[in-house]
Amino acid sequence: MPDKNFDYDLFVIGGGSGGVRAARLAALTGAKVAVAEEYRMGGTCVIRGCVPKKFMVYASGYGKHISKAKGYGWTVGDVSYDHEVFSSAMHAEVDRLSGIYHRNLVNAGVEVFEERAEFVDATTLRLKTSGKKVTAAKILIAVGGHPWVPSPEELPGVEHTITSNEVFHLETLPKHLVIAGGGYIAVEFAHIFAGLGVKTCLVYRGDTVLRGFDEDVRVVVHEGLKEAGVRVITQTVFDKIEDTGEGDCNLRVHLRNGQHVDADVIMMAVGRRPNTSGLGCDAAGVALDKNGAVIVDEWSKTNAANIWAVGDVTDRVALTPVAIREGHAFAETEFYDKPWHFDHTDIPTAVFSQPEVGTVGLTEALARKQFSEVDIYKTRFRPMKNMLNGDTNRVFMKLVVKADDQRVVGVHIVGEDAGEMIQAIGIAIKMGVTKPDFDRTCAVHPSVAEELVTMRQKWVPEVAG
Incomplete structure (x- = not known):
């Protein structure tokens, strides 16, 4: 039964995959549930992550498939790629998926606030745009993460760069793209743009990309980047970036090893951080680690008795299906009397x-x-x-x-x-x-x-x- 002492039985901060799953399941029990999302429903995966990125992978791959078709007897005429046509179709599908997330919540009886929510204390939240205060018996933090970029003091000229948030909104293809990083995001986008015919360079501080993966896999992928036409520069980092004002590739990346690379688009893919800045976790008494991640136990429970967290904000395993399973486990444990928690081992x-x-x-x-x-x-x-x-x-x-x-x-x-x-x-x-x-x-x-x-x-x- 709904708790009369609070406005809501559950308030979810964040409309990504994990938060939406938890909210919808909880609401289906008759609990009074609300979700606050300051940007767009669907979170990183749907809006600026795995979904649009996979569409870009498909778009990039078609060029390769067409070029190889001759070996199977296909004669292909003049072929060209129109980034505007593709981008329009991709964003239309993202809009459709975001709408589905929103409708599924409403249909389940969830109240949706399209604004930012911040903690006032452990049971009270302030909705930033309206200024409204609400209380909840249980609060779930599911605000995800964001691309990390160094400060202007750490990297002069960093204001000339983009991240994986902005890359989906490029109106035209770059002429020369330089990517900083060697993780999966950097590797994926290097392949995407190289496949679309963009001159692409990847700069990585290590010696082989995909740190943390099996060593044989790392070597194969590293060599595959080169085979795809990506220029890979290792064991160095960006030192500074300047706008030379010269020609199409007016951005010059100065590297720590003394080299430089010119580009018209520079992408930082050097890690992600939890979205807890300004959330008010200190006011709620929620403990964070040194990187700002919410510290939770195996049940996704924080040190505050009525507050949980799932997904990338916990910095456990930053994968959408993991966030969904964590949110599902939370909802069934707290609202269905079916206690279980997600096992983070052996995740494909x-x-x-x-x-x-x-x-x-x-x-x-x-x-x-x-x-x-x-x-x-x-x-x-x-x-x-x-x-x-x-x-x-x-x-x-x-x-x-x-x-x-x-x-x-x-x-x-x-x-x-x-x-x-x-x-x-x-x-x-x-x-x-x-x-x-x-x-x-x-x-x-x-x-x-x-x-x-x-x-x-x-x-x-x-x-x-």
């Missing part, structure tokens, strides 16, 4: 590079740290599709197996449709699949995925002699 993940990455479970390095002995199976091959089209890209696959019980603890793929494959494999990994289970599974032939169940030879590292 994709990086939409070209070709893409699919990974689940442990890297080889982490497995060797956890277990006394590990078996490795891996293969790299040219897929059948590329035999006629001239594409030199190869597929990479790797199984990481705990030796004593033969449980498969990690699967890593780089190749076309790797993300689709890893979703299915993730189910098996979650169930505790073993290498003999893989071996007993009949192959689908001819397919790329069949290699997963036909790898029999253990990989033995070469010993320098």
